[in-house]
Amino acid sequence: MRSDLDKAPWGLKLAAGAGLLYLFVPLLIIFVYAFTTEEKSFVWPPPGLTLKWFAVTWGRPDVWVALSLSLQVAAVATAIAMVLGTLCAAAVSQTRFFGREMISLLVILPIALPGIITGIALRSAFSMFEIPFSFWTIVLGHATFCVVVVYNNAVARFRRTSGSLIEASMDLGADGFQTFRYVILPNIGTALLAGGMLAFALSFDEVIVTTFTAGQQQTLPLWMLEELIRPRQRPVTNVVAMVVVLVTFLPILLAFYLTRDGDQVAGAGK
Amino acid sequence: MSAEAADTGAILPQRGGLSGRLSDLFWKRPGLLVFLMLTPPVLWLGIVYLGSLFTLLIQSFYSLDEFSGLVIPEFTFKTYAELLRPSNFDIIMRTVVMAALVTLASAIIAFPIAYMAARYARGKWKALFYLGVMLPLWSSYLVKVYAWKLILAKEGILTWLFEVLHITPILDAILAIPVIGGNSLSVSYIGTFLVFVYVWMPYMILPTQAALERVPINLTDASSDLGGNPWQTFRHVIFPLALPGIIAGSIFTFSLTLGDYIIPQIVGSSRLFIGQAVYTQQGTAGNIPLAAAFTVVPIVIMGFYLWMAKRQGAFDAL
Numbered sequence: 001m002r003s004d005l006d007k008a009p010w011g012l013k014l015a016a017g018a019g020l021l022y023l024f025v026p027l028l029i030i031f032v033y034a035f036t037t038e039e040k041s042f043v044w045p046p047p048g049l050t051l052k053w054f055a056v057t058w059g060r061p062d063v064w065v066a067l068s069l070s071l072q073v074a075a076v077a078t079a080i081a082m083v084l085g086t087l088c089a090a091a092v093s094q095t096r097f098f099g100r101e102m103i104s105l106l107v108i109l110p111i112a113l114p115g116i117i118t119g120i121a122l123r124s125a126f127s128m129f130e131i132p133f134s135f136w137t138i139v140l141g142h143a144t145f146c147v148v149v150v151y152n153n154a155v156a157r158f159r160r161t162s163g164s165l166i167e168a169s170m171d172l173g174a175d176g177f178q179t180f181r182y183v184i185l186p187n188i189g190t191a192l193l194a195g196g197m198l199a200f201a202l203s204f205d206e207v208i209v210t211t212f213t214a215g216q217q218q219t220l221p222l223w224m225l226e227e228l229i230r231p232r233q234r235p236v237t238n239v240v241a242m243v244v245v246l247v248t249f250l251p252i253l254l255a256f257y258l259t260r261d262g263d264q265v266a267g268a269g270k
Numbered sequence: 271m272s273a274e275a276a277d278t279g280a281i282l283p284q285r286g287g288l289s290g291r292l293s294d295l296f297w298k299r300p301g302l303l304v305f306l307m308l309t310p311p312v313l314w315l316g317i318v319y320l321g322s323l324f325t326l327l328i329q330s331f332y333s334l335d336e337f338s339g340l341v342i343p344e345f346t347f348k349t350y351a352e353l354l355r356p357s358n359f360d361i362i363m364r365t366v367v368m369a370a371l372v373t374l375a376s377a378i379i380a381f382p383i384a385y386m387a388a389r390y391a392r393g394k395w396k397a398l399f400y401l402g403v404m405l406p407l408w409s410s411y412l413v414k415v416y417a418w419k420l421i422l423a424k425e426g427i428l429t430w431l432f433e434v435l436h437i438t439p440i441l442d443a444i445l446a447i448p449v450i451g452g453n454s455l456s457v458s459y460i461g462t463f464l465v466f467v468y469v470w471m472p473y474m475i476l477p478t479q480a481a482l483e484r485v486p487i488n489l490t491d492a493s494s495d496l497g498g499n500p501w502q503t504f505r506h507v508i509f510p511l512a513l514p515g516i517i518a519g520s521i522f523t524f525s526l527t528l529g530d531y532i533i534p535q536i537v538g539s540s541r542l543f544i545g546q547a548v549y550t551q552q553g554t555a556g557n558i559p560l561a562a563a564f565t566v567v568p569i570v571i572m573g574f575y576l577w578m579a580k581r582q583g584a585f586d587a588l
Contacts, residue, residue, distance in 0.1 A: 012385065015382035023471075024405075027406060042425055044426055044430045095300060095304050112572065117326075118322075125321060127558075147311065175289050177293065198408070208530070224412045229536070241413045251408075
């Protein structure tokens, strides 16, 4: 192999390293602040370190309520997005038809347009048709922009899965459902799971669309936004911030492990 | 797939059972299967998303009665004319300029990371680069904004760092710059800009990297064999081939900056961006038509942007 890391020009290495540092340092800072004894302001370096605020946060019911709503919304929105995204990806990747490009544009649009547009559009539709805010109004918004994550993962995997596998299965006498169960699903399964996890992370973190569709309810990001604008107990916010970072790392790491061997999918060498 | 062959002379006899007959039907008429598969997602996105966009669009043609504060549901261009008022037009210009600057800075910072990951990183390093981009990208948006508040605040980390390095006058000089400066970095445009770049830049890395990975190494080799220096190779070979990826990434950085109202609210001065204007108009001011008209601005800009990007082949790089 003629191109390895050592041969990179030092200027490039420096620029890439600095870029990665810029991405990572702010996240690490959150971890330090979760332990600080400073209660009122953002003083750096921390005057002392304590574990006290973890216990205080644990005892706060409002945090638990917000967390539970966020988890429920993310679970339902992910389930809907997985069904819709997979169906769409299967149709778009396996065949060519009129309007195919329009469909992929339609799927991308909810994230290609600023989130505030999705938010206020839903809000205006809810008020026009007099739909009251509920758990489902939040889910409605979240599922809409989560579809694209599942779709992207599934489309990439469908493209790598050879169509001849499906034909072979059918030629060998399997019906469509058997082919789906024993040939298609094992091939796209990990990509779907990865897409689902990313969709979950996306929904769990969403704040802009949610502000318009939640009414009086509070998801965890909405709780945090409230704390950022009108701080009540800053150390609690610090602890929640750190926990949120740790919790979102898990699905991302898992999604990474599930898709990294994507090149070895059966039929990839067509 | 050869549906015609199945139509004209079936090799297998008809399959029994409901699932068997359905399979035969879909095999003979693949169009039907595609139609059935597409119906749920298209209905969902069509009704929930496009439907809402449409109601929003309608409302932008209504107007607000200035005395009663009620929305008059009659077709008018009055609200759009309000957008051209100096105070509103400033908001639009300010947001577009910020979005353009953020996109440009993102492209510049993202390129070395993407190039390193695509061209040189292998095995363990490749995984490290991937996670190095994905973890910050997928980490909580609000936590990231919060972290920057801690960094930029008056008593925060940057102030401390400048003090430790004994270069506080430099910070003061930066803060004294009119328009973009302020009392502290966390209430200045410089701060807003830094946070915008931080939060949206990862969206630039991934498409750029994808485009760079498709640049054949023998093209760069050929360029240097023919006497091109590294800069010329970059300028005439690598950059043009990476451009669709950069444009694809810019769709996200530009669009996300255009609509954000939380970052400028938490880190920034009191002068509004489009997102904040939309939020206050629909919320405290209760002027839904003006809020709707404001959102049409990013829709039109992004519509144009997406059309340009498509012509550049950026959609293949998404």
